[in-house]
Amino acid sequence: MKKMILANHLLVTSIIVIAAFSACKKQINKTDLPSKSEIVVAARNVYVNATGVCDYTFNEAAVTAAGYTKQFEDNFDTDLSKWNVWTGGAFNNELQYYQTGNMEIQNGNLVITARKETVTGVTNPFDATQKTFNYTSGRIECKTNISASAATPKVRIVARVKLASGYGMWPAFWSYGDPWPTQGEIDIIEARGQEPFKYQTNYFYGRAANRNLVKNQVGFITSSVDLTTCYHVYEMIWSQNSLTSLLDGNVIETKTGGYIPNLFGKTERIVLNLAVGGNFFSNLTPALITTGSMYVDFVKVFTSN
Template structure:
């Protein structure tokens, strides 16, 4: 150990350059802190705000209110995506327990047997309590020879049509997503009235869509959630590719716990995010007409004729239409489909979108995909803790 006085020659011969370097370091650090504070302030100041909001609906699921809040959609229609599930009003597929709503996919074979799903021998199944106006979507016939099957999955889809809808406001849903290959949970909105024509002319707001496949799935699995807007003059000319985004959870998946999925929307902007405005999936300013935003071709083929591409929103609110109408909420767990949500060739997908036997091909691989579905209902269901809707006052 040192004893006696310690020499410190640097105190006697100070290097002015060293002092100057210290000053520069502190000055640059100060500039960085000040610049960050200024940027945060102006970003906060420029962030769009909704204004005064009035609560129009809140459900914490003490009960399942199917009289005044929720409607079941009971059908085998496939909902335009040629999904592989039928939706039911059965308590096997939707129920409230411990203050939470469960939307659960189950196997049709558990009800009618696997041979009957595949049609060996042919089997007819009629859906109890069907709500579809088209009677052909209320039943199906399986036939192994014709390669037609009964939809191999039963699930649930509920909505607030006729009870609660908003034009501009906020929606907030606390939910935990399901695990399992080819599950497709969604929280989304459709217009009460198709003011601008059939889908997608009148718009669609997707607050959250996801895939139940694991994080190893190459086309964004359950560690990703997506938000988007659908709009376009024709079903095959949809501008969704210009108005979508996603957020990913790098440490866990969105099936590991509850997250808040939110929409904020008025006539100036539309924002979709998960948990915080900082983690937004879509932050869109209404600063140009949607027909212009879409960059659609001037002329399109309609059957055998070529026509000028119509602008469905020419008489709507400038820059906002079709999202200037009242929209209602939908919550569902779909399975598969042929619209491209699950890309061909990714993750061992057991069907091709262009195949005429896509549902049959999926049903025949039941033992493979069902093995990825948790037996614990809490993990296989989309579990919703609360739903809130506000409208601008």
């Protein structure tokens, strides 16, 4: 992809850069890079210090009073009937095999648990080649789609989550559409279990399948409190020209520019998953992996005109 910088009204020559991997559905290969005619308008990565509140209570009344209407809700009181369960491996060199057995409803919470165990199954849902996995975990995708569009210009995605701890754990709360990344991807949470005070936000977009055009849009969030020992509320407000992140009721970051306007009108689905290892980690030592659990109290989606 190319980076475009405007300085003193001069257009500086752009360069092609490979985008970083994320919790994305597809893996980017060298053959999938943008053509030289494609230009990326990129911002700088953002580093934010945020004030978290342990076991924060979401104020839904304040959200609806601000003009939002609730469109989706799952409090995980009964089952996972509002979700599709991913079965098989995934992408990004992750080590886990996703299966139903690693997810359960406990006391009004969805609990996704990664386990160290050897299983054989499909490489991923799109590749039936059999593969041996040394870890299992869980991933679900919402059956209800979301879209910031002319009909609903703002979409507010909310979840109350206790992140998984443990070296090599990769809990994530995000949304995407197919074919990736033509419908975009919005990463609300991506965290590393060995960094309990940190998480990341990001987004992706491309005009062709497997061709991401976005770079330097990562938000590196450092919380004042441990995100793995109690519940926190994570929100993303998706609008035509911005992606606004909130932690425990406070706005912590707003992304603008780049390809964010290209996401408007696209259709995505919400994902909750706990990956093990993968490209999200630098110099991962598999022998140090310690499995853990991700707890989700609820997921809600609101829209506003």
